[in-house]
């Protein structure tokens with residue numbers, strides 16, 4: 636009989652944005668232990684050189700897999716997934732990875748005007764992976780890629796403090812809104828896991844209403860589908876759901892925030 640997998644799922648992001656996925660996953664996957672990893676020492680990922688980021692992530696995953704032996708891994712970060720998901724699957728063939736990539740296919744299926752914008756980090760916008768998704772699924776649409784320099788950081792500030800500069804949000808999202816031959820952008824894909832936390836501020840500062848596609852729930856559901864096809868051992872409920880940070884000193888407000896998502900903060904392994 637095949638060995639049972641450890642009843643845990645490890646979520647990985649550059650910062651605290653991946654909590655948007657954990658929030659959904661904890662509801663539908665109570666039988667698994669949730670381990671959240673934020674590479675906050677390297678945040679933001681959006682501006683990193685691709686080869687250096689790939690090296691960094693490979694090293695981190697060696698440590699994380701060794702320490703936690705997770706039953707499943709969710710890369711809750713578009714910037715990391717679009718760069719590294721294929722590489723990580725090859726480097727760690729015994730692990731099952733779920734990626735988070737821009738929701739270009741659903742946007743292309745849903746748009747009425749044919750004008751779709753993808754709001755993401757500069758890294759995700761640059762990726763060949765993203766360009767390939769557009770070519771494959773959105774050939775008949777006009778897709779505008781908007782690489783935002785500051786939104787992920789604004790989202791982190793907002794999550795920590797409850798305050799955000801709305802004028803800065805307005806400036807960052809403004810390039811998503813296109814008017815062309817009497818048609819207007821009607822869908823904006825939130826292609827960064829940090830952005831759902833700012834969705835209300837985006838709605839408020841948008842020049843006209845659009846459909847904002849947030850994939851957090853879809854990622855959690857995809858994870859559930861895979862979990863149902865795999866064999867996991869029973870969860871030991873005495874082990875709490877946890878958050879670990881690569882920086883030496885996650886700030887008190889981050890620990891408080893993690894605890895609001897049901898995660899207790901533990902030191903990075905090793």
Ligand code: DGL
Nearest residue numbers: 679680681713714827828
């Ligand atoms: N949360 C990450 C994503 O989904 C990106 C944030 C960053 O590190 O720039 O793309």
